[in-house]
Amino acid sequence: MTDFDTPLPESNPKDAEYLAKLQDYYAEWKSIPSYASLCEVFGIASKSWVKAILDRLGKAGFIERTPDGMWIPTRQFFARPFAESSVQAGMPVSVSATQGDYFIIDEMLIDTPSLTTMIPVKGDSMIEAGIHDGDIAVVEKRNLANVGDIVVAIVDNDFTLKTLGKEGGRFILRPANSAYPVIRPQGSLEIFGVLVGLIRKYRK
Amino acid sequence: MTDFDTPLPESNPKDAEYLAKLQDYYAEWKSIPSYASLCEVFGIASKSWVKAILDRLGKAGFIERTPDGMWIPTRQFFARPFAESSVQAGMPVSVSATQGDYFIIDEMLIDTPSLTTMIPVKGDSMIEAGIHDGDIAVVEKRNLANVGDIVVAIVDNDFTLKTLGKEGGRFILRPANSAYPVIRPQGSLEIFGVLVGLIRKYRK
DNA sequence: TTGACACCAGAACGTTCGTTCTCTACCATG
DNA sequence: CATGGTAGAGAACGAACGTTCTGGTGTCAA
Numbered sequence: 001m002t003d004f005d006t007p008l009p010e011s012n013p014k015d016a017e018y019l020a021k022l023q024d025y026y027a028e029w030k031s032i033p034s035y036a037s038l039c040e041v042f043g044i045a046s047k048s049w050v051k052a053i054l055d056r057l058g059k060a061g062f063i064e065r066t067p068d069g070m071w072i073p074t075r076q077f078f079a080r081p082f083a084e085s086s087v088q089a090g091m092p093v094s095v096s097a098t099q100g101d102y103f104i105i106d107e108m109l110i111d112t113p114s115l116t117t118m119i120p121v122k123g124d125s126m127i128e129a130g131i132h133d134g135d136i137a138v139v140e141k142r143n144l145a146n147v148g149d150i151v152v153a154i155v156d157n158d159f160t161l162k163t164l165g166k167e168g169g170r171f172i173l174r175p176a177n178s179a180y181p182v183i184r185p186q187g188s189l190e191i192f193g194v195l196v197g198l199i200r201k202y203r204k
Numbered sequence: 205m206t207d208f209d210t211p212l213p214e215s216n217p218k219d220a221e222y223l224a225k226l227q228d229y230y231a232e233w234k235s236i237p238s239y240a241s242l243c244e245v246f247g248i249a250s251k252s253w254v255k256a257i258l259d260r261l262g263k264a265g266f267i268e269r270t271p272d273g274m275w276i277p278t279r280q281f282f283a284r285p286f287a288e289s290s291v292q293a294g295m296p297v298s299v300s301a302t303q304g305d306y307f308i309i310d311e312m313l314i315d316t317p318s319l320t321t322m323i324p325v326k327g328d329s330m331i332e333a334g335i336h337d338g339d340i341a342v343v344e345k346r347n348l349a350n351v352g353d354i355v356v357a358i359v360d361n362d363f364t365l366k367t368l369g370k371e372g373g374r375f376i377l378r379p380a381n382s383a384y385p386v387i388r389p390q391g392s393l394e395i396f397g398v399l400v401g402l403i404r405k406y407r408k
Numbered sequence: 409t410t411g412a413c414a415c416c417a418g419a420a421c422g423t424t425c426g427t428t429c430t431c432t433a434c435c436a437t438g
Numbered sequence: 439c440a441t442g443g444t445a446g447a448g449a450a451c452g453a454a455c456g457t458t459c460t461g462g463t464g465t466c467a468a
Contacts, residue, residue, distance in 0.1 A: 014415085029270045029274075029276060030276045030277065031235060031270060031274050031276050033270065033272050033274065034272060034454075034455065034456085035455075035456065035457095036454080036455075036456095037272050044415090044416065044417085045416075045417060045418080046415095046416055046417045046418065047417095047418095047455090047456075047457085048416085048417085048418085048456095048457080048458075048459085049415070049416050049417080051456075051457070051458095052415090052416095066233045066235060066237065067241075068237050068238060068241050069456080070235050070237065072233060072234045072235045073234065104310075104322075105309050105310050105313065105314075105403060106282060106308075106309050106310060107231075108403070108405060109309065109403070109405060110231065110284070110309075111231065112228055112231065113224070113227040113228055113230075113231050113282075113284070114224030114225070114227055114228050116284060117284070117285050117286070117287045118284055118285070118286045118287065118307070119286075119287050120286075127334070130331070130334040130335070130336045130339075130404070131334070132334045135334075139287075149406075150406065159287075195406055196405070196406050197403065197404060197405050197406060198402075198403070198404040198406075199309065199312070199313065199401065199402070199403055199404075200334070200401060200402040200403075201312060201313060201400070201401050202353075202354065202399055202400050202401060202402075218445085238424080238425060238426085239425075239426065239427095240424080240425075240426095248445090248446065248447090249446080249447060249448080250445095250446055250447045250448065251425090251426075251427085251448090252426095252427080252428075252429085252446080252447080252448085253445070253446050253447080255426070255427070255428095256445090256446090273426080409468100410467105410468085411466105411467095411468085412465105412466090412467090412468100413464105413465090413466090413467105414463105414464090414465085414466105415462100415463080415464085415465105416461105416462085416463080416464105417460105417461085417462075417463095418459105418460090418461085418462100419458105419459090419460085419461100420457100420458085420459080420460100421456105421457085421458085421459105422455105422456100422457090423454105423455080423456085423457100424453105424454085424455070424456090425452105425453085425454070425455075426451105426452100426453090426454090427450100427451090427452095427453100428449105428450085428451090429448100429449085429450085429451105430447105430448090430449085430450105431446105431447080431448085431449100432445105432446085432447075432448105433444105433445090433446085433447100434443105434444085434445085434446105435442105435443090435444080435445100436441100436442090436443085436444095437441085437442090437443105438439100438440095438441085
């Protein structure tokens with residue numbers, strides 16, 4: 001049983017070539033076209049063979065299908081020969097440019113684009129959490145959070161970034177800087193969103 | 205760079221909502237489905253109206269077509285709203301469009317894709333610079349750096365992230381953690397690249 | 409010499425797709 | 439009360455699509 005025996009190595013030698021052509025096409029158009037167009041891309045004339053190729057690439061884990069039956073690339077599709085952190089004495093500055101990097105950061109930080117906002121960080125009240133003035137907070141908008149989350153709350157009509165805590169049954173906002181006081185809101189606490197990522201850009 | 209200022213305001217007010225739904229769908233499936241499926245995504249029942257919406261989004265520059273007629277996203281599709289610290293008392297979770305700035309994370313951090321590498325940070329030797337274990341360093345590969353830059357150097361066949369300093373005419377690597385020693389390389393110092401950005405992802 | 413198999417072409421077929429057209433309900437505005 | 443624009447529903451249709459089947463090479467080993 002268990003016939004997932006050959007995940008990475010493609011079963012057919014020419015499949016590597018077809019995969020390369022598909023990757024090139026995808027880099028240009030960011031989509032996998034119809035079987036008919038793939039005939040041109042692959043340089044073959046029969047749709048049935050295109051289907052066989054895609055089925056194999058799917059089985060090998062490079063592409064998968066949406067519920068609609070459309071082919072989409074997997075993470076493995078974008079993997080490239082990657083020099084790990086060994087020696088690398090010769091400084092291979094050029095190497096492969098190619099595709100794939102484009103969405104990676106985005107995809108890593110953002111689950112739900114429509115709920116995600118960037119907010120620049122002002123001040124140093126969270127500096128002990130490694131959040132500096134000028135950093136950019138990636139915030140997912142929602143009004144519920146767990147104790148211990150870093151949240152964006154609305155205090156005095158302004159955004160403030162603090163750790164959500166609880167004290168005697170009431171929510172409090174804890175800075176990560178001993179020079180700042182704990183905020184104990186009277187009344188309800190209005191939470192704008194939860195910190196899901198952080199971005200910092202160093203001047204060039 | 206990136207001066208696409210005008211085409212943001214969509215012609216129809218509800219288009220912002222449809223765009224958000226499309227962005228969320230794309231974040232999950234990395235493709236734009238058929239009109240029939242978009243009916244479900246958008247919550248409407250007529251394909252003709254879906255087409256009208258996509259035509260408007262295409263005219264506004266968020267999506268475009270391949271030679272095969274497939275819809276694919278443009279760069280603008282991935283732009284994120286950048287919330288300035290205004291008021292926003294009423295928690296308008298859905299609106300998201302129109303006001304504020306937009307930017308694209310990848311473009312902000314990466315100038316030269318072919319020279320840019322991501323390296324996960326290990327250890328806490330730079331913690332006083334707000335660089336934590338598990339953060340991801342965005343590194344631009346080059347072998348020249350200025351004093352004061354945070355650089356990735358190759359020491360003992362391993363990457364290390366430190367601030368570049370100078371001491372008596374020789375380069376040194378300064379950690380940002382008083383518990384770690386300054387590194388004074390004998391011979392030449394091999395610099396892999398310069399830190400240009402930092403990314404942190406908080407667990408959900 | 410004969411299978412067996414990988415590789416591919418080509419056609420058939422039922423389904424789905426995108427497009428276009430007509431129609432409706434609902435505001436507004438005047 | 440007419441008008442016009444918006445926001446959609448729904449049907450119709452030909453073209454395109456994915457799938458399956460059959461058939462035809464070439465190669466290699468038995």
